[in-house]
Amino acid sequence: xxxxxxxxxxxxxxxMRRQRExxxxxxxxxxxxxxxxxxxxxxxxSMEQIANASEVSVGAVYFYFKxxxxxxxxxxxxxxxxxxxxLGTVFLKHGATMESFKMAGHVFFEDFCVNYPEKCxxxxxxxxxxxxxxxxxxKDLFDKCTGDVLQAITEVAxxxxxxxxxxxxxxIIAVSIMGIYERVAYQYLFWQDQSKNLKPIGRxxxxxxxxxxxxxxxxxxxx
Amino acid sequence: xxxxxxxxxxxxxxxMRRQRExxxxxxxxxxxxxxxxxxxxxxxxSMEQIANASEVSVGAVYFYFKxxxxxxxxxxxxxxxxxxxxLGTVFLKHGATMESFKMAGHVFFEDFCVNYPEKCxxxxxxxxxxxxxxxxxxKDLFDKCTGDVLQAITEVAxxxxxxxxxxxxxxIIAVSIMGIYERVAYQYLFWQDQSKNLKPIGRxxxxxxxxxxxxxxxxxxxx
Amino acid sequence: xxxxxxxxxxxxxxxMRRQRExxxxxxxxxxxxxxxxxxxxxxxxSMEQIANASEVSVGAVYFYFKxxxxxxxxxxxxxxxxxxxxLGTVFLKHGATMESFKMAGHVFFEDFCVNYPEKCxxxxxxxxxxxxxxxxxxKDLFDKCTGDVLQAITEVAxxxxxxxxxxxxxxIIAVSIMGIYERVAYQYLFWQDQSKNLKPIGRxxxxxxxxxxxxxxxxxxxx
Amino acid sequence: xxxxxxxxxxxxxxxMRRQRExxxxxxxxxxxxxxxxxxxxxxxxSMEQIANASEVSVGAVYFYFKxxxxxxxxxxxxxxxxxxxxLGTVFLKHGATMESFKMAGHVFFEDFCVNYPEKCxxxxxxxxxxxxxxxxxxKDLFDKCTGDVLQAITEVAxxxxxxxxxxxxxxIIAVSIMGIYERVAYQYLFWQDQSKNLKPIGRxxxxxxxxxxxxxxxxxxxx
DNA sequence: CATGAATGAGGATTCATTCAT
DNA sequence: TATGAATGAATCCTCATTCAT
Numbered sequence: 001x002x003x004x005x006x007x008x009x010x011x012x013x014x015x016m017r018r019q020r021e022x023x024x025x026x027x028x029x030x031x032x033x034x035x036x037x038x039x040x041x042x043x044x045x046s047m048e049q050i051a052n053a054s055e056v057s058v059g060a061v062y063f064y065f066k067x068x069x070x071x072x073x074x075x076x077x078x079x080x081x082x083x084x085x086x087l088g089t090v091f092l093k094h095g096a097t098m099e100s101f102k103m104a105g106h107v108f109f110e111d112f113c114v115n116y117p118e119k120c121x122x123x124x125x126x127x128x129x130x131x132x133x134x135x136x137x138x139k140d141l142f143d144k145c146t147g148d149v150l151q152a153i154t155e156v157a158x159x160x161x162x163x164x165x166x167x168x169x170x171x172i173i174a175v176s177i178m179g180i181y182e183r184v185a186y187q188y189l190f191w192q193d194q195s196k197n198l199k200p201i202g203r204x205x206x207x208x209x210x211x212x213x214x215x216x217x218x219x220x221x222x223x
Numbered sequence: 224x225x226x227x228x229x230x231x232x233x234x235x236x237x238x239m240r241r242q243r244e245x246x247x248x249x250x251x252x253x254x255x256x257x258x259x260x261x262x263x264x265x266x267x268x269s270m271e272q273i274a275n276a277s278e279v280s281v282g283a284v285y286f287y288f289k290x291x292x293x294x295x296x297x298x299x300x301x302x303x304x305x306x307x308x309x310l311g312t313v314f315l316k317h318g319a320t321m322e323s324f325k326m327a328g329h330v331f332f333e334d335f336c337v338n339y340p341e342k343c344x345x346x347x348x349x350x351x352x353x354x355x356x357x358x359x360x361x362k363d364l365f366d367k368c369t370g371d372v373l374q375a376i377t378e379v380a381x382x383x384x385x386x387x388x389x390x391x392x393x394x395i396i397a398v399s400i401m402g403i404y405e406r407v408a409y410q411y412l413f414w415q416d417q418s419k420n421l422k423p424i425g426r427x428x429x430x431x432x433x434x435x436x437x438x439x440x441x442x443x444x445x446x
Numbered sequence: 447x448x449x450x451x452x453x454x455x456x457x458x459x460x461x462m463r464r465q466r467e468x469x470x471x472x473x474x475x476x477x478x479x480x481x482x483x484x485x486x487x488x489x490x491x492s493m494e495q496i497a498n499a500s501e502v503s504v505g506a507v508y509f510y511f512k513x514x515x516x517x518x519x520x521x522x523x524x525x526x527x528x529x530x531x532x533l534g535t536v537f538l539k540h541g542a543t544m545e546s547f548k549m550a551g552h553v554f555f556e557d558f559c560v561n562y563p564e565k566c567x568x569x570x571x572x573x574x575x576x577x578x579x580x581x582x583x584x585k586d587l588f589d590k591c592t593g594d595v596l597q598a599i600t601e602v603a604x605x606x607x608x609x610x611x612x613x614x615x616x617x618i619i620a621v622s623i624m625g626i627y628e629r630v631a632y633q634y635l636f637w638q639d640q641s642k643n644l645k646p647i648g649r650x651x652x653x654x655x656x657x658x659x660x661x662x663x664x665x666x667x668x669x
Numbered sequence: 670x671x672x673x674x675x676x677x678x679x680x681x682x683x684x685m686r687r688q689r690e691x692x693x694x695x696x697x698x699x700x701x702x703x704x705x706x707x708x709x710x711x712x713x714x715s716m717e718q719i720a721n722a723s724e725v726s727v728g729a730v731y732f733y734f735k736x737x738x739x740x741x742x743x744x745x746x747x748x749x750x751x752x753x754x755x756l757g758t759v760f761l762k763h764g765a766t767m768e769s770f771k772m773a774g775h776v777f778f779e780d781f782c783v784n785y786p787e788k789c790x791x792x793x794x795x796x797x798x799x800x801x802x803x804x805x806x807x808k809d810l811f812d813k814c815t816g817d818v819l820q821a822i823t824e825v826a827x828x829x830x831x832x833x834x835x836x837x838x839x840x841i842i843a844v845s846i847m848g849i850y851e852r853v854a855y856q857y858l859f860w861q862d863q864s865k866n867l868k869p870i871g872r873x874x875x876x877x878x879x880x881x882x883x884x885x886x887x888x889x890x891x892x
Numbered sequence: 893c894a895t896g897a898a899t900g901a902g903g904a905t906t907c908a909t910t911c912a913t
Numbered sequence: 914t915a916t917g918a919a920t921g922a923a924t925c926c927t928c929a930t931t932c933a934t
Binding site: 489571572573574575589611614615618619621622624627628630637643646647651653654655656657661 | 798
């Protein structure tokens, strides 16, 4: 959809407005879908409900998104991006240190989970067990996050002079951390509502993680 | 279903055979459903497919199970039972020690995951994000497992003279362990097929767990 | 099913007992069906429910009745017979007089409706709009009742020296009376529960009927 | 369903056309359902048959009607409205007199029954003994008709200086008239096909009614 | 005769997707 | 671009009926 342009290549003012409106609608629909998927469930939410909730027609939803699957995929991609930026920022600020791992954990539990429980529901619950394509994007999301952690932990190890127990260790650390993030969020966000106590809970989870990490370094004192 | 009985109260031979056949059919259907759900996905598997795979009529499936939901719930309950027995046996043999935690991890990764990848798919993937009732049973399953770990770790702490960092610690340990189990299984069973390498992978995961656990004990040397 | 007989042609004692039991079961099932049809509705009542309510197996129901349709047909036939005997008895006692018409009305509203509301539900509600065969039996039932009334009114006319307005009159009287019976019962038995007040209600209905009848006699004083 | 409007608040021409088409489809489906229900029976008519008969898809039927039950309910409501207008018009023209009662009867038997035998089948046969909701609408329909008659007879009584035998009389008159209407229609429309002779039949039925009514007036000469 | 498990056709309903306007 | 009516395949579930034991 090439936007109309003026002779010198810049966009017409009205084209710009339309561009903006378009982007706005896209986000509105996505937000409505996120809320519905998280509260009602992916399968229980019909395209019509999503359209109604976004205050557009069913056709409009199909204009912006290829199909229902595309909706959840876009959602996952955006959430994945947000999650990675959020955590990445921590490392940008504090460098590749064990301290950053602590901070990242706190940010995840105390900020991300608390502010975006619905986004957590999408990536940890609603996107599971759907079509192959969705599962592929889910894998991508987790792989990227795992990759980030992997990269960070590798750097930390290098910086702080550690080596890993074996070739799997770094990856297992990354996967385990993701597992803890996921299940603690699931447990205390969806099953109990302990969003109030996520601070001490997160603190303990982080402590668990740090212990686990250290134990996979070669010279780890605990065995 | 009161089975016909002989005068002395025992079952008629023919009644016993029917009882057996009945149980057999029940299990056959359940097995077919497990396989289909795990490979095709819960929603993609129709009741007709399940009936065909079990070589019975649709009506027969409904004779043994209230509805499709009931099928996955029974499946979850049986799998939950199997998982808990499997892990429980370890503790029965080795007592409430840190060693048992190691063993349990190995049994889970090297035995349970390898022998029952489809059961893992049911509890970790297909049962997520379904109806409220299914979610309730899923919570029950995880709660029970978490409870088992919680009880074990509490005992270990008592036996070995540890105290926990704070009131959440023991529960966080349990939840984190479940998270690691789940995600490591998911990663290396469904996303990569590393069932061959589950031994070293499991070993590292267990090491991570042990480090995490120790770190939530009061006098933990790692902080 | 010819029952076993002794040499002299009479029934074996055990054959007699079985005969009795058979009849008893038949009636038990019929009674259960009547109750279920009347309270739950013909379509909502499954053969299994009927079997359970009669405390026999589904197969047994099919032994005594050809199919579900047969159940309601037998029911209608029995109810039809009971209704006609009940009303016929009145005419046997009091002869073919206008007085008998009064009495019959009172018996219908005050006795039949009150004692057998479920039988009324079968013939006036549940049997309507079913299969052609059921409808045929329904027509038979009403035709017979109408025929009884027709015969009675014809006799009354002869006895009391009346002639009818035209060739339809006698039949219209009969049909109208059935219509009043039916709708008054329906209204005050199923829609309101005025079984307590069926006496004054029936009295008025009977008065209406008497007025109607007289008005279709040639020399009727009212026009 | 808010239709698009022009600035001055009136409907866009194309919106009006769509509105018309919509209404047309609705009526087409309803008409097809009426015919099918009346000829094949409510239960024997599947939604697919109704869709085919209306030359729309199954989905379209569900777009216009909530479910099958809704179809018969809408039908009953429309028929009820038609019946009441038809009879009401008589009273508007001729006032609350006994003459109007005569006329109404003739209109019902000679016009309504003859022109709309299928509508009669719906309200007198197919709607009986269905779900509770349908029964509720059926009661409503009859209650309204009874109410109309009740109101009319009360006015007639007042106008012509009659009083009723007792407190039930007026209502019993109304109910009885409905009963006669119903059963005479049922008998001569569905069971015999005497639509040709409905004139003399109706005449006698009306005579019966008039006699009945008079007999429930206090000073009625017949007792 | 009685049982009750098994059958499977039948039917209501849903909903993602399309497309004429 | 936006609309929303229309499509129809897909699927769950029911239940009258049968029949081997």
